[in-house]
Amino acid sequence: MRVFDLATTPLRELNSALHTVAPGANDTSFEVVNPRGSHSVAVGIDKPVTVEVKGSVGYYCAGMNDGGTITVHGSAGPGVAENMMSGTVVIEGDASQYAGATGRGGLLVIKGNAASRCGISMKGIDIVVHGSIGHMSAFMGQSGHLVVLGDAGDALGDSLYEAKLFVRGTVKSLGADCVQKEMKPKHLKLLAELLEKAGATDVKPEEFKRYGSARKLYNFNIDNADAY
Amino acid sequence: MSYHNPFTPPRKSATFDDYTLAEIRRAAATGIYDIRGAGTKRKVPHFDDLLFLGASISRYPLEGYREKCDTTVTLGTRFAKKPITLRTPITIAGMSFGALSGNAKEALGRGATLAGTSTTTGDGGMTDEERGHSQTLVYQYLPSRYGMNPKDLRRADAIEVVVGQGAKPGGGGMLLGQKISDRVANMRNLPKGIDQRSACRHPDWTGPDDLEIKILELREITDWEKPIYIKVGGARPYYDTALAVKAGADVVVLDGMQGGTAATQDVFIENVGMPTLACIRPAVQALQDLGMHRKVQLIVSGGIRSGADVAKALALGADAVAIGTAALVAIGDNDPKWESEYQALGTTAGAYDDWHEGKDPAGITTQDPELAKRLDPVAAGRRLANYLKVMTLEAQTIARACGKNHLHNLEPEDLCALTLEAAAMAQIPLAGTGWYPGKGGF
Ligand SMILES: Cc1cc2nc3c(=O)[nH]c(=O)nc-3n(C[C@H](O)[C@H](O)[C@H](O)COP(=O)(O)O)c2cc1C
Numbered sequence: 001m002r003v004f005d006l007a008t009t010p011l012r013e014l015n016s017a018l019h020t021v022a023p024g025a026n027d028t029s030f031e032v033v034n035p036r037g038s039h040s041v042a043v044g045i046d047k048p049v050t051v052e053v054k055g056s057v058g059y060y061c062a063g064m065n066d067g068g069t070i071t072v073h074g075s076a077g078p079g080v081a082e083n084m085m086s087g088t089v090v091i092e093g094d095a096s097q098y099a100g101a102t103g104r105g106g107l108l109v110i111k112g113n114a115a116s117r118c119g120i121s122m123k124g125i126d127i128v129v130h131g132s133i134g135h136m137s138a139f140m141g142q143s144g145h146l147v148v149l150g151d152a153g154d155a156l157g158d159s160l161y162e163a164k165l166f167v168r169g170t171v172k173s174l175g176a177d178c179v180q181k182e183m184k185p186k187h188l189k190l191l192a193e194l195l196e197k198a199g200a201t202d203v204k205p206e207e208f209k210r211y212g213s214a215r216k217l218y219n220f221n222i223d224n225a226d227a228y
Numbered sequence: 229m230s231y232h233n234p235f236t237p238p239r240k241s242a243t244f245d246d247y248t249l250a251e252i253r254r255a256a257a258t259g260i261y262d263i264r265g266a267g268t269k270r271k272v273p274h275f276d277d278l279l280f281l282g283a284s285i286s287r288y289p290l291e292g293y294r295e296k297c298d299t300t301v302t303l304g305t306r307f308a309k310k311p312i313t314l315r316t317p318i319t320i321a322g323m324s325f326g327a328l329s330g331n332a333k334e335a336l337g338r339g340a341t342l343a344g345t346s347t348t349t350g351d352g353g354m355t356d357e358e359r360g361h362s363q364t365l366v367y368q369y370l371p372s373r374y375g376m377n378p379k380d381l382r383r384a385d386a387i388e389v390v391v392g393q394g395a396k397p398g399g400g401g402m403l404l405g406q407k408i409s410d411r412v413a414n415m416r417n418l419p420k421g422i423d424q425r426s427a428c429r430h431p432d433w434t435g436p437d438d439l440e441i442k443i444l445e446l447r448e449i450t451d452w453e454k455p456i457y458i459k460v461g462g463a464r465p466y467y468d469t470a471l472a473v474k475a476g477a478d479v480v481v482l483d484g485m486q487g488g489t490a491a492t493q494d495v496f497i498e499n500v501g502m503p504t505l506a507c508i509r510p511a512v513q514a515l516q517d518l519g520m521h522r523k524v525q526l527i528v529s530g531g532i533r534s535g536a537d538v539a540k541a542l543a544l545g546a547d548a549v550a551i552g553t554a555a556l557v558a559i560g561d562n563d564p565k566w567e568s569e570y571q572a573l574g575t576t577a578g579a580y581d582d583w584h585e586g587k588d589p590a591g592i593t594t595q596d597p598e599l600a601k602r603l604d605p606v607a608a609g610r611r612l613a614n615y616l617k618v619m620t621l622e623a624q625t626i627a628r629a630c631g632k633n634h635l636h637n638l639e640p641e642d643l644c645a646l647t648l649e650a651a652a653m654a655q656i657p658l659a660g661t662g663w664y665p666g667k668g669g670f
Contacts, residue, residue: 011448012448012452015448015449015451016451019451039441039444039445040441040444040445040448043445043448043449044378044448044449044450046378046379059438059441059442059445060432060441060442063445064377064381064449066378066379078432078433078438079432079433082431083373083376083377085377085378097432098431098432101431102373102376102431102432104377104417117431120432121373121427121431123373123417124417139431140425140427142416142417142418159425161418161419161422162418162419218405218419218422218423219405219422219423220260220404220423
């Protein structure tokens with residue numbers, strides 16, 4: 001295992017080492033100590049490496065991750081795992097705004113709460129938040145799943161496309177074109193799998209409500225102008 | 229004896245002219261604002277309002293075909309490990325696959341490559357054909373992030389963070405359902421046939437301080453290899469340029485209000501943003517104030533049509549220009565040879581701008597495979613290369629006449645203005661005087 005101390009080592013060395021892991025290399029585990037809120041920690045990973053970050057990080061940690069497993073033993077700043085392609089990102093603490101923004105694949109688990117715009121413009125990522133999420137979450141969400149064990153803030157799923165949202169607690173308000181939908185057996189099954197993957201073993205899928213797009217804004221109609 | 233009033237001809241209002249009246253009726257009948265492609269159609273002060281002075285006793289010219297007038301430009305020298313060098317300072321602006329057909333994108337790539345310049349992706353991502361046919365390809369990083377992925381980021385030659393577009397500073401994108409083929413839908417992770425709204429603001433940053441961190445992320449992901457451009461619409465060019473420099477840009481792309489668009493509300497195209505002519509000097513001033521002129525390169529776009537426009541933009545301080553509309557015309561857009569089909573669509577060659585409807589007779593702004601087939605990408609690419617070469621030669625002709633051995637040596641002192649407006653906006657003396665509005669003297 002290679003250890004990078006960000007108190008003494010430039011960020012560039014860490015990311016460069018992550019990008020130059022040879023395919024099939026034996027040593028694929030990394031540890032980052034003293035991240036001290038650094039931005040862009042472990043971004044652009046494109047191999048199945050594991051990174052343990054011992055502390056809190058700034059913006060865009062694990063950005064564009066493609067196949068790596070990154071665990072932050074602390075909290076994460078804005079845009080954690082933005083545009084993730086595949087792999088797993090786990091935040092033991094809380095996450096700031098835009099967690100998982102535009103993510104296309106992989107799993108983002110936030111053990112604490114996530115701030116506003118969690119899953120904004122999501123395009124296939126699965127996000128599981130053990131706590132609550134802030135306003136405008138899943139705005140323009142295109143596909144993927146957002147699972148929230150706690151509550152959701154205002155305007156959940158505004159202008160939603162095909163992303164599926166599951167909330168266990170209360171939803172302060174739904175955004176334009178987002179509606180509650182029936183929870184069918186296939187959804188319960190899917191939710192059970194996601195909860196298991198995210199280590200949320202003390203809750204049952206039946207406790208959640210499902211939300212999705214009413215699909216009324218899919219083609220422009222002047223009578224819906226207020227909702228655009 | 230009866231009395232007749234003297235005849236007065238019917239008088240139409242200048243305010244409520246025929247076009248305005250027709251637009252009111254159209255809005256009342258359809259209940260929807262007018263969406264269209266292309267740039268502003270109103271007349272605004274432009275490069276036509278500037279002239280070059282040429283050489284005289286105090287400045288001697290260079291011999292037309294004998295003495296060298298260099299046209300190369302290198303972009304991304306500030307931070308990128310791999311800056312890009314182009315043989316001509318005329319680049320092809322970002323236009324999306326989705327708005328344009330695959331053949332049109334291929335033609336742009338081929339033409340740009342033949343002429344030794346770059347082409348740019350657009351909203352919707354990078355296609356293999358485009359990458360394959362473009363020697364130097366700039367990859368746009370847009371608010372929608374449609375098609376964004378790290379593999380394409382790494383196979384790009386430069387990255388352009390799009391903050392705004394001259395046709396619609398502050399506006400997002402729009403691709404209507406008619407143009408969403410299976411391939412376009414798949415690239416954008418959306419169902420087929422629905423209207424695609426592209427956000428007007430990036431999903432994971434707001435403001436210059438965030439942008440700086442975003443750029444750091446993009447550089448770290450691509451190991452500091454790629455030049456990073458920031459594209460802004462012509463709104464507040466002094467501050468936007470200064471903030472882009474502060475955020476760490478290698479290149480600033482500044483798009484004035486004449487800039488084309490694939491589809492935007494007409495009211496937006498015609499009423500928001502500043503003319504290209506008015507944007508250049510403030511941007512150059514910002515670079516000079518920061519000691520960054522020529523270190524951070526400035527690419528200007530919006531209504532560039534000829535080598536004269538190129539030379540004027542460069543004389544005002546730009547390092548390069550970008551063309552959108554003119555490139556489309558060069559490959560065949562609005563060609564009178566399709567006149568009968570334009571008429572069938574209720575328009576005429578030269579005025580066709582319903583690019584969002586996907587029915588383009590020239591096969592350029594469409595996803596209809598039958599229409600798209602009309603454009604031969606090889607021949608169209610050749611036309612674009614010819615056009616780029618002509619423009620380059622025109623700019624060189626002017627530069628030599630001004631005694632310059634590189635296009636970048638053109639300077640404001642080589643110009644005079646024909647109108648007070650142009651003099652004020654470009655800070656160029658009115659012809660025959662040493663004065664422009666805002667400057668003291670005679
Ligand atoms: C058909 C079309 C599609 C465009 N698509 C994009 C785009 O995806 N992203 C972008 O930043 N600008 C886009 N633009 C704007 C151009 O990049 C450029 O700013 C503009 O065309 C320059 O002005 P000009 O058309 O007068 O040359 C588009 C323009 C056109 C004409």
